[in-house]
Amino acid sequence: MVRDKRILLIIGGGIAAYKALDLVRRLRERGAKVRAVMTAAAQQFVTPLSVGALTADHVFTDLFDRQDEQDVGHIRLAREADLIVVAPATADLMAKLAQGLAGDLASAVLLATDKPVLMAPAMNPRMWAHPATRRNHAQLKADGVSFIGPNRGEMAESGEAGEGRMAEPLEIVAAVAALLDDAAKPLAGKRILVTSGPTHEPIDPVRYIANRSSGAQGTALAAALRDLGASVVFVTGPASVPPPSGVEVVRVETAREMLAAVQAALPADAAVMAAAVADWRVANQGAQKMKKDGSGRAPALEFAENPDILATVSKGDARPRLVVGFAAETETVVEHATAKRLRKGCDWIVANDVSPATGIMGGAENAVTLISAAGAEVWPRMAKDEVARRLAQRIAEALA
Numbered sequence: 001m002v003r004d005k006r007i008l009l010i011i012g013g014g015i016a017a018y019k020a021l022d023l024v025r026r027l028r029e030r031g032a033k034v035r036a037v038m039t040a041a042a043q044q045f046v047t048p049l050s051v052g053a054l055t056a057d058h059v060f061t062d063l064f065d066r067q068d069e070q071d072v073g074h075i076r077l078a079r080e081a082d083l084i085v086v087a088p089a090t091a092d093l094m095a096k097l098a099q100g101l102a103g104d105l106a107s108a109v110l111l112a113t114d115k116p117v118l119m120a121p122a123m124n125p126r127m128w129a130h131p132a133t134r135r136n137h138a139q140l141k142a143d144g145v146s147f148i149g150p151n152r153g154e155m156a157e158s159g160e161a162g163e164g165r166m167a168e169p170l171e172i173v174a175a176v177a178a179l180l181d182d183a184a185k186p187l188a189g190k191r192i193l194v195t196s197g198p199t200h201e202p203i204d205p206v207r208y209i210a211n212r213s214s215g216a217q218g219t220a221l222a223a224a225l226r227d228l229g230a231s232v233v234f235v236t237g238p239a240s241v242p243p244p245s246g247v248e249v250v251r252v253e254t255a256r257e258m259l260a261a262v263q264a265a266l267p268a269d270a271a272v273m274a275a276a277v278a279d280w281r282v283a284n285q286g287a288q289k290m291k292k293d294g295s296g297r298a299p300a301l302e303f304a305e306n307p308d309i310l311a312t313v314s315k316g317d318a319r320p321r322l323v324v325g326f327a328a329e330t331e332t333v334v335e336h337a338t339a340k341r342l343r344k345g346c347d348w349i350v351a352n353d354v355s356p357a358t359g360i361m362g363g364a365e366n367a368v369t370l371i372s373a374a375g376a377e378v379w380p381r382m383a384k385d386e387v388a389r390r391l392a393q394r395i396a397e398a399l400a
């Protein structure tokens with residue numbers, strides 16, 4: 001994915017700097033050429049000696065080093081890379097670039113470059129949440145800087161939990177690959193079907209039965225798969241978030257319409273069924289709007305079971321190589337989801353607890369457990385976008 005690419009890694013001063021060492025290894029084992037710049041603060045956490053041993057190159061630390069300036073120079077350093085990665089990107093480095101400050105080598109290189117920049121922020125959750133950092137983040141994004149993370153989790157230095165933990169080296173590698181080259185996208189040439197959103201099951205021409213699914217997770221997934229180069233067919237019920245751009249959108253309303261749309265979209269390399277499909281539809285649907293008849297008696301609705309789209313696809317002739325289901329549960333999540341995986345015949349189940357107290361349904365975050373034949377893997381709570389990116393990466397690995 002990143003073979004023969006020249007990556008300039010700027011290491012900022014934070015405890016997550018130790019992960020930059022692993023990042024160098026991961027990039028180099030994939031054939032990238034990595035050159036490193038370290039800030040003065042970074043050198044308080046890891047030494048240029050260890051970084052240089054891993055990059056097998058000179059490590060640049062000083063804007064005013066006459067030898068370095070003569071041999072390479074900060075402008076060449078900034079321009080000779082295919083991509084600049086800042087990991088960890090501290091609040092200080094973000095603030096410097098957002099303001100256009102260039103008082104040290106790292107910030108001067110960032111200001112002088114004409115190449116894409118990817119930042120992997122890492123800082124204390126309060127620093128990340130501070131209005132100043134929020135402003136800088138928004139400004140940098142508007143200036144075209146890409147970001148990976150931060151993730152939620154426990155902070156190495158304080159044990160505090162929250163958003164601010166640097167993305168893992170492999171996630172950064174995936175983001176690097178996605179940024180570098182369209183042809184290098186691991187899902188290029190793959191067709192992936194994603195279902196999303198709720199379904200609406202009519203009671204009569206004006207009323208329907210629905211559920212609280214917003215379609216946010218399915219939408220994020222479709223976007224993440226698209227970003228890795230997949231051609232995505234996005235079959236969506238009436239969701240409350242708009243579908244992503246750059247995918248083929250098929251809008252449906254009922255479960256039966258969704259099944260038909262899914263079957264029409266096959267064959268595909270993978271199917272990810274994130275829709276919250278209604279289990280039942282109203283069997284005695286009114287052809288006209290139901291009226292009160294003055295008797296005080298409420299009409300009795302009768303239900304019929306909807307087709308199980310996931311099971312139908314998993315057991316069907318045109319079964320994609322990888323079928324992923326979701327399981328929204330409110331109790332004994334792993335047990336129910338493990339049984340569901342076997343019953344429905346899919347490869348993976350992404351299980352989550354949607355009890356109202358979790359705030360997950362309709363919220364921006366998700367806490368999932370990935371269940372496969374290998375067992376249950378508990379993921380920390382993180383943004384739905386981040387769940388999507390990780391899942392897309394795993395799908396890319398499974399289809400590789």
Ligand code: C5P
Pocket residue numbers: 195255273274275276277278279306307308309310311324325326327328340
């Ligand atoms: O059985 P349950 O609704 O909990 O299973 C959830 C998974 O099954 C999701 O992946 C959902 O998209 C899928 N499903 C389906 N068709 C149904 C019900 C659920 O594809 N009728």
